[in-house]
Amino acid sequence: MNGHIEVKDLGVRFGDVVAVDGVSLDVKPGEFVSIIGPSGCGKSTLLNVVAGFTPATQGETSLDGVRITGPGSDRGVVFQQYSLFPWMSVRKNVEFGLRMQGMGRSQREGAARTLLGLAGLLPFENHYPDQLSGGMKQRVGIVRALATSPQVMLMDEPFGALDAQTRVVMQQILTNMWQRMKLSVLFITHDIEEAIFLSDRVFVMTARPGRIKAEVEIPLPRPRTADMMSSTAFTQVLHKLRNLIREESLAAMGDELGDHGLEGFDVHVGEQGMREVV
Numbered sequence: 001m002n003g004h005i006e007v008k009d010l011g012v013r014f015g016d017v018v019a020v021d022g023v024s025l026d027v028k029p030g031e032f033v034s035i036i037g038p039s040g041c042g043k044s045t046l047l048n049v050v051a052g053f054t055p056a057t058q059g060e061t062s063l064d065g066v067r068i069t070g071p072g073s074d075r076g077v078v079f080q081q082y083s084l085f086p087w088m089s090v091r092k093n094v095e096f097g098l099r100m101q102g103m104g105r106s107q108r109e110g111a112a113r114t115l116l117g118l119a120g121l122l123p124f125e126n127h128y129p130d131q132l133s134g135g136m137k138q139r140v141g142i143v144r145a146l147a148t149s150p151q152v153m154l155m156d157e158p159f160g161a162l163d164a165q166t167r168v169v170m171q172q173i174l175t176n177m178w179q180r181m182k183l184s185v186l187f188i189t190h191d192i193e194e195a196i197f198l199s200d201r202v203f204v205m206t207a208r209p210g211r212i213k214a215e216v217e218i219p220l221p222r223p224r225t226a227d228m229m230s231s232t233a234f235t236q237v238l239h240k241l242r243n244l245i246r247e248e249s250l251a252a253m254g255d256e257l258g259d260h261g262l263e264g265f266d267v268h269v270g271e272q273g274m275r276e277v278v
């Protein structure tokens with residue numbers, strides 16, 4: 001099985017701004033890994049390096065042992081903003097990558113229809129993007145990214161613009177498709193519960209410059225179901241991640257807020273010397 005992402009000692013600078021500093025992580029073949037961290041900590045930058053859109057200024061990123069130097073059809077990318085072609089029908093959008101790869105008409109139509117069926121979108125294959133809701137557009141975006149059979153999906157806040165109900169449905173659809181297609185996924189989110197529900201492992205980044213602060217295994221069995229979100233294991237890992245994030249968000253805002261900004265928060269040193277903010 002392919003799809004092994006390795007990021008070693010990655011650094012990215014934009015002029016004087018150090019966006020990412022010495023980040024090492026990996027996504028094993030078929031694994032679902034999320035990255036969470038305070039705003040501006042370099043999550044999107046990291047993902048853009050793996051996608052091949054942004055060059056690294058230090059370190060190395062590889063997919064199945066091959067150094068990443070630019071974008072490729074081995075990596076599907078989904079952003080928060082739906083990047084569908086408005087002048088193409090849903091099916092034509094999904095077929096686009098396959099057409100670029102030179103696949104014949106009937107074959108690509110068949111492939112697109114199979115995937116649209118899996119995502120519950122077959123009745124809408126002839127609709128245009130502006131006739132769809134946000135959740136449906138994002139489903140089409142995911143299906144389109146999956147159409148060229150990438151080994152890896154890179155997803156930057158893909159459900160960030162959706163309402164809570166639609167988001168839950170999308171999470172379930174994504175896990176179903178991920179399990180069926182045996183993909184490796186690198187997923188960025190601000191939503192800690194979403195990260196826990198979807199992932200095998202979660203990396204927490206520090207405030208800028210972004211480094212890895214913690215790596216947390218999610219001890220929930222598969223397949224995941226909505227009722228697991230009220231389990232003790234879920235609650236414990238949620239508490240742990242919330243503390244890690246809260247600490248970093250405060251650090252990110254610290255300079256602006258000064259000591260007065262921490263008034264009203266109870267700060268103490270918890271287990272393993274970790275500073276906890278209550």
Ligand SMILES: Nc1ncnc2c1ncn2[C@@H]1O[C@H](COP(=O)(O)OP(=O)(O)OP(=O)(O)O)[C@@H](O)[C@H]1O
Nearest residue numbers: 014017018019038039040041042043044045046208
């Ligand atoms: N192309 C660019 N040119 C200059 N600075 C950039 C560029 N891209 C990102 N940055 C800076 O790098 C830092 C990290 O940005 P990035 O978008 O990766 O963070 P993020 O964690 O994804 O943020 P958010 O959670 O708010 O989306 C920020 O300070 C940002 O302003």
